[in-house]
Amino acid sequence: MRLPLGSAAISAPAIVIAIWLCTVGQALAGDGGSDAGDVQSFLNGVCGDFGLTQAQCPQLPTVTQGILELAGWLNATPEAVRQGQGYPNNAFVAGNVVAPQSPVAFSNLTPLAFVGSRTAGGTVMPVALSDANATSYFYAVLSNGAVGGYTQPTTLNLGFDYLLRTIPTFVANQTVAKISLPLVVRYATSGSELFVCGSLGCPRSEATLAITAACTGGPTCLAGKITGDFFGTGAQETFNAADLGVTFSASFGPSAISAAPHATFTVQIPLVLTAGNDPLYFNFNNIANTTVWENDDVGSTAAVLGQGASIGTPPYSAPPCANPAGTPCSPPPPAPPPPSTYGICASFANNFTGPVANVAPAVAAFVQIQTDGETFSSAPLPRAGSPLPTCPF
Numbered sequence: 001m002r003l004p005l006g007s008a009a010i011s012a013p014a015i016v017i018a019i020w021l022c023t024v025g026q027a028l029a030g031d032g033g034s035d036a037g038d039v040q041s042f043l044n045g046v047c048g049d050f051g052l053t054q055a056q057c058p059q060l061p062t063v064t065q066g067i068l069e070l071a072g073w074l075n076a077t078p079e080a081v082r083q084g085q086g087y088p089n090n091a092f093v094a095g096n097v098v099a100p101q102s103p104v105a106f107s108n109l110t111p112l113a114f115v116g117s118r119t120a121g122g123t124v125m126p127v128a129l130s131d132a133n134a135t136s137y138f139y140a141v142l143s144n145g146a147v148g149g150y151t152q153p154t155t156l157n158l159g160f161d162y163l164l165r166t167i168p169t170f171v172a173n174q175t176v177a178k179i180s181l182p183l184v185v186r187y188a189t190s191g192s193e194l195f196v197c198g199s200l201g202c203p204r205s206e207a208t209l210a211i212t213a214a215c216t217g218g219p220t221c222l223a224g225k226i227t228g229d230f231f232g233t234g235a236q237e238t239f240n241a242a243d244l245g246v247t248f249s250a251s252f253g254p255s256a257i258s259a260a261p262h263a264t265f266t267v268q269i270p271l272v273l274t275a276g277n278d279p280l281y282f283n284f285n286n287i288a289n290t291t292v293w294e295n296d297d298v299g300s301t302a303a304v305l306g307q308g309a310s311i312g313t314p315p316y317s318a319p320p321c322a323n324p325a326g327t328p329c330s331p332p333p334p335a336p337p338p339p340s341t342y343g344i345c346a347s348f349a350n351n352f353t354g355p356v357a358n359v360a361p362a363v364a365a366f367v368q369i370q371t372d373g374e375t376f377s378s379a380p381l382p383r384a385g386s387p388l389p390t391c392p393f
Contacts, residue, residue, distance in 0.1 A: 039066030040329060042085070046070065055326035056277060058316040061203045061337035062389055064091055064380045065317040068368035072315070073280055075372050091380040092126045096141040098153050098373040102268065104143055106159040107256035111137040112365055112377050118164060118350065120358035124391070126365070126379035136362040137161040137257050138344070140377040142271070142369065150294040153373045156313050158267040161255050162362055164350035165263035168252040170213035170221055171355035177211040177265060178359050178393045180345040181246070182318030182367070184272050185230055186298055188308035191276045195314070195323050196228040198392065199236050203319040203329075203340035205392055209241060209267065211248060219250040230305055232323055244311050245270045245300020263348065272299040272312035273369070277325070281315065281371050292373045315369035317378075318343045336387075343367055344377075345391035364391050 040059060043066050047057035060066050067087065071078040078093050094110045113134040116124045127134050138160055145154030158179075170176055183196040183206070198205025207228030215221040224241035231237070241248065247268045253261050274296040275282045281293045299312025319341060321329040329337040343366045347359035365379045382388055 039063050039085075042066070043069060046073070050280060052279070053326070055324070056279065057326060059321040059326060059328050060317060061321050061329050061340040062366075062380075063087060064366055064378055065343075065368075067091075068317040068366055068376055068378055071376060072317075072368045072370045075370050075374070078376060078378055088383075090383060091378050092128070093376060093378045094138075094140075095374055095376050096139070098375075099141050099143040099157070101145070102143045102155055102157065104141055104157045104159070104266075106139045106141075106157075106161075106264075106266070109139045109141055109159070111139045111159070111161070111257070112363075112379055113137050114363055114379070116162075116164065116362035117360045118352045120347075120353060120360050122361055124361040124364050126381065135163050136346075136348075138346070138363045138365055138377060140344070140365075140367045140375045142373055142375050147297060148295040152293050152295065152297070153369075154271055154297055156269045156271055156367070156369075156375070158269070158344065158367075160265040160346055160348070160363060161257045162263045162265065162348050162350070163258055163260070164352070164360070164362075165348055166252075166261060167351055168218060168261075168263075170217065170219075170349075172213055172216045172221070174213045174349060174355045175210065175359055176213055176222060176250070177209075177346065177348045179209045179211075179265075179267060179347075180205075180341065180343070180392065181207050181209050181226065181267070181269060182313050182343050183207045183226075183228065183244075183269070183311055184299075184314045185302075185305055186272050186274070186310045186312070188298070188310070191274065193272065193277055193314070193325055194230075194232050195318065195320055195325065196230055196311075197319070197323065198228055198341075200392070201234075202322050203338060205341055206319045206343075208392070209246065209248070211250075211265075219252075222248075222250055224248050230311075239302075239304050243304050244302050265346075265348070270300040270310075270312035271297040271315070271369075272310070273297045273315050278315055283371070292371065317366045317368040339387075340389045342379075342389045342391055345393065347391070347393045359393065361391055361393070364389075 142153035
């Protein structure tokens with residue numbers, strides 16, 4: 001449920017943010033450069049008002065991420081937060097409330113739309129849902145599960161309608177998809193979390209799910225592996241997706257988006273959301289009229305990562321600036337933040353790439369979870385003089 005600023009249903013902590021939003025607007029533009037530093041300074045102030053430690057306050061390098069984080073805490077629309085802060089509304093946004101259970105019916109959800117590239121190395125542009133040129137659609141939503149006898153959101157579900165792939169047969173050894181995933185490793189003993197960065201470090205890269213064809217045939221031939229720095233050493237490791245609790249599927253056929261048969265991909269990621277690291281999610285939520293999270297979501301136990309380790313996706317709009325959690329962006333404002341990537345990047349093999357060519361860009365977006373369980377996805381539009389995040393593939 002999304003509310004504009006000033007709703008009577010907003011809780012007392014949210015009113016603190018609302019006052020900030022209405023009184024200290026920056027009237028800035030863009031999605032990078034010094035603007036990102038201004039948003040982070042504002043976010044740090046809100047964290048301080050809530051009594052959050054630096055480790056509990058996400059350090060996010062772009063305007064879109066900062067706006068999404070504030071909207072998530074306030075249960076407001078990102079558009080309302082942008083307006084309150086004086087930022088131009090130059091991003092597409094989609095919101096979806098919690099699904100009762102998995103598997104999720106993506107046909108009932110609101111996606112973001114993109115015009116993707118037909119070949120590797122091209123660009124991807126967010127567009128309106130009504131744009132007839134759109135070639136890919138991205139969905140993000142939480143689904144409920146049981147934790148300690150309590151029903152609460154436990155899984156982030158990602159869906160991709162990809163109109164440029166209508167060939168239902170995969171060729172053996174073909175790279176079918178690459179999807180970047182925001183993942184954290186949680187350690188049971190300390191309760192600390194380590195964000196899984198990619199080969200270029202955070203915020204420039206993060207873990208990547210590579211889906212390949214183990215045989216020539218349909219979706220049953222597909223296998224997935226995830227690569228990233230799971231131990232904070234700077235070295236890249238690769239594990240089977242299933243060993244990390246990440247599942248995926250592929251299918252062909254019509255959908256609510258298009259009557260023409262096409263490829264559809266889904267990814268399911270366990271949630272890591274705990275009172276120790278994300279305390280605002282465990283307050284009574286006046287909007288949902290309940291406490292949405294009663295128990296810690298600790299992700300999926302991952303023996304390959306060591307004793308007491310589990311893994312999953314965090315609630316904030318990743319990737320953050322650096323590890324460990326709470327590490328500020330460097331250099332500090334007014335210098336620009338480091339180059340960054342989108343939290344969710346997706347590239348797929350299509351009708352034009354061929355079985356041995358690299359996958360083509362299709363989706364570039366950020367995902368944020370609200371304290372009432374609604375999931376927002378957002379993709380900023382380019383603006384002159386303000387560099388956007390990029391995708392690594």
